[in-house]
Amino acid sequence: MNNLKLLTLASALLLTGKSASFAQTTSTWNNKQCAVVLTYDDAIDVDLDNAVPALDSVKLRGTFYLIGSSPVVAKRLPEWRQAAKRGHELGNHALMHPCDGSLPGRGFVTPDNDLSKYTVSRAVMEARVNNTLLSAIDGKTVRTFAYPCGDLTIGGVKFYDQLKNDFVAARGVTSGLQTAAEVDLTNIDSYMINGQSGDYLIDLVKKAQQSHTLVVFLFHGVGGGHSLNVDLKAHRQLLRYLKAHEKDIWVAPMVEVAEKIKAYQQSPAAKK
Template sequence: MNTKIHCIILFLFFGYSVHAQDTLWHHKKCAVVLTYDDALDVDIDNAAPALDSLGLKATFYLSNYTGTLDTRTAQWRAIAAKGHELGNHTYYHPCIGKRPGREFVKADNDLNNYTVQQIDQEIHMMNSLLKAIDGKHSRTFAYPCGDTKISDSFYLDPIKKEFTGARGVRPEMLRIQDVKLYDIGCYGINGESGDQLVSLVQKAMDSHTLVVFLFHGVGGGHSLNVSLQAHSQLLHFLKQHEKEIWIAPMTEVAEYIQRYQSSSK
């Protein structure tokens, strides 16, 4: 083959591949999902206002063991009305107890003491409560503590069609074709600097992948915490690069991934 023609073919092939990867995420280089767990007061007081000031949308995974669904229902309804997702994190936040760092797990909320039917009923109950708050049908789930099983059974399996996807806690960045919709990985944040948070996004941009952030405390409110300054630096970076980065709630991203993966089969 003529060398010049061979080079043109290689350029067209690899150039197309790079361009295709650049546009897979809603015609942008990568996708970023910001998630906030446990329905904390700081979600309402710190995180949501910071997001709204920049027009960014996120997912708040709500449980009621903190009590804010009872005491601050109107604020959660307002957060949903501004385009944020209220995700299901169960009502009582059950986790597997008797593990290091799990001293907070009481016997009544120990997943070892649940049946699959019990946890699924609790998840149903939480869906009903969330719908009463935001009026929406589409939402995602987040496994409390990242625990996905009761004994050897994946407890979400019987009802997973009620959700567009589910977030786990495994740190990973995957291309759109490789994302596991009912165990979406994420990066749990605890004490990282703004530069470290931004570097995760830059890595996703370079690799054309999905990066999910898991926040608990934002400027306090939880033992797992990120400073207001670091959180703000991340949000401002996302805003400055939103032409290259798709930032959306988890349910929108999960629906997009599902459509892409279905069309690629």
């Protein structure tokens, strides 16, 4: 076989491999270009006042990571239940939202919620108690977890290792776009949003479309209510873009996207 034929054959094999990879990726994203997950942390009033109505207005669904001890959970429990009935995920953001107070810039951490003072068994127990609470609200037994402050360990031990059978996946705080094969279901990447423009948010989605990857947004305040905030206009711009391009973009709660990724990662195709 001459050099030209070898080159042609190699190119054909490379293209075939790329086509197969692309087909598998789009299949994981419900046969669309990319997947987008909209997550909202901390169970605060603006979740129900601003975020849920904005999502409902364009028939999109998000994931709300609830702190079980938040007074907004108890005070507005019927509204959380209604949000779940409309397809939003009530995710687990721990019972007390413990963060590692030994790290720099953690002056806001109190002795009662200092993860560095927790035992692994306490962190695991509180996450499970919060699951029980959430199940009492929405009647569901399958959901995802979000690490408070993105903290993964207690004394060097990854406490989530004991929770893998309790959740489909866990969301972290490291930014990045990933294919289904690249996603670590024990620490899914996300982009923490604080003051960025609508154009910035949309540009992230466009990059995910081009690279056929997953993009997860991490919101706290939406139009106020938290020191980490996204402007209502910027949030609205993002939702309108997602709605206008829904034939190309799969927008779903984290639990649904994570289940798809898990199925792919366990499939024979992922092991090739």
